[in-house]
Amino acid sequence: MAGPLAGVKVVSFGRYLSGPFASMLMADLGAEVIKIEDRKGDPVRHNSPFVGDLSHYFLSVNRGKKSFSIDLRHPRTKAVLEELVKQADILIENFRPGIMKKMGFDYEAAQKLNPRLIYLSISGFGQTGPYAYKPAYDMVAQGIGGTISITGMPDSPPARVGYSIGDMGAGLFGVVASLAALYERERSGEGQYVDLAMMDSQIALCENAFSRYFASGEVPKPLGSRHPIITPFQVFQTRTDYMVVIAAREEEWKKLCRAIGREDLMDDERFLTNDLRSKSHQVLESVLNDIFRAKPRDEWLALFDREGIVASPVNTIEQVAVDSHAQAREMFLNLAHPRLGVLKMVGTPMKFSRTPCQIKNAPPDLGEHTRDILRDNLKLSSEEIRKFQDEGFI
Numbered sequence: 001m002a003g004p005l006a007g008v009k010v011v012s013f014g015r016y017l018s019g020p021f022a023s024m025l026m027a028d029l030g031a032e033v034i035k036i037e038d039r040k041g042d043p044v045r046h047n048s049p050f051v052g053d054l055s056h057y058f059l060s061v062n063r064g065k066k067s068f069s070i071d072l073r074h075p076r077t078k079a080v081l082e083e084l085v086k087q088a089d090i091l092i093e094n095f096r097p098g099i100m101k102k103m104g105f106d107y108e109a110a111q112k113l114n115p116r117l118i119y120l121s122i123s124g125f126g127q128t129g130p131y132a133y134k135p136a137y138d139m140v141a142q143g144i145g146g147t148i149s150i151t152g153m154p155d156s157p158p159a160r161v162g163y164s165i166g167d168m169g170a171g172l173f174g175v176v177a178s179l180a181a182l183y184e185r186e187r188s189g190e191g192q193y194v195d196l197a198m199m200d201s202q203i204a205l206c207e208n209a210f211s212r213y214f215a216s217g218e219v220p221k222p223l224g225s226r227h228p229i230i231t232p233f234q235v236f237q238t239r240t241d242y243m244v245v246i247a248a249r250e251e252e253w254k255k256l257c258r259a260i261g262r263e264d265l266m267d268d269e270r271f272l273t274n275d276l277r278s279k280s281h282q283v284l285e286s287v288l289n290d291i292f293r294a295k296p297r298d299e300w301l302a303l304f305d306r307e308g309i310v311a312s313p314v315n316t317i318e319q320v321a322v323d324s325h326a327q328a329r330e331m332f333l334n335l336a337h338p339r340l341g342v343l344k345m346v347g348t349p350m351k352f353s354r355t356p357c358q359i360k361n362a363p364p365d366l367g368e369h370t371r372d373i374l375r376d377n378l379k380l381s382s383e384e385i386r387k388f389q390d391e392g393f394i
Helices: 018-028 056-060 077-087 099-103 107-113 138-144 165-188 198-205 207-216 250-259 263-267 274-279 281-292 297-307 317-321 324-328 370-376 382-390
Strands: 009-012 032-037 066-069 090-093 118-123 192-197 233-237 242-246 310-313 332-337 341-346
Touching (some): 009 018, 009 077, 018 032, 018 090, 018 118, 032 077, 066 370, 077 107, 090 165, 107 118, 138 165, 138 198, 165 198, 192 198, 198 207, 242 281, 242 297, 250 263, 274 281, 370 382
Parallel strands (some): 009 032, 009 090, 118 192
Antiparallel strands (some): 233 242, 332 341
């Protein structure tokens, strides 16, 4: 079976991370994604680390797409891109506001070409508001949206989240919004504009921190691995490695006390309830750290598994890459690349019973599909395509 978005056509002007990540998810879901690139290509094609002569940054978020590379300043560009926009169901762009208008492909222009078009704009701050025209990168979004302020260890400088949640969070929200608009189009017959801001996305993802602030007036701060309202719920050091231990409910707390041979902690007045444990978290953390350092991590995890206590290792990326469960869930896959051979890549978490994602195509070389798209999508003859090549258009 084809993926759930089979038959959906996406034209992506996305570059760097947020736009390409969104369009890659759509490609994973079965959409035909045409990636529009200028003659130099997406700037991240030149970012290290490299596999052979290809950027792994580019490879990581561009699988399953077709690369359409043209001279974006050429007089023929507008007419050619207009034809692709007319055929598209979804258009994705993540330029700063105003750039697509200069190119002649802002929403108003695109809607005239294709009234059924879903047009997704991802930007740092959205298309409206006092920050709209400010530049933004992932860390800017994390910083201004509150994420960095609650990340890291207490009494240490704030820390960036370890992956690009500013870009990728916006990409995820962009996919959700675009597919919702696509579904609504089935009823109304009309397309619409989706204005997606990285800052807004970070605020949405920090919802619990904002809820706590609105409820208490207390400004949330970095807590390390500790949960703000549940204790114990954090990372602990063992004799060998780190592990996560969670006792979110009273019965789980009592079960943990019995498993570690410290039933006395259940009757300690400082730890009688979750609220009391949270208020006395420093004392409890010190007690538990001393206990957990007495044995290797794997001994504790085996015990907790037998006793039904929620716990896990703190895996390195290397350890996750060989994890048996991740392998069983097909979260890593091998893609054949015509020049590099086999590429190891992250799979998709989206699992469908009837219309599974089928990740078959490696990330494209720059302009790999330009001639195919001119021939198949735009119905140009071989002679016309040769003329474009002679003119330096492709």
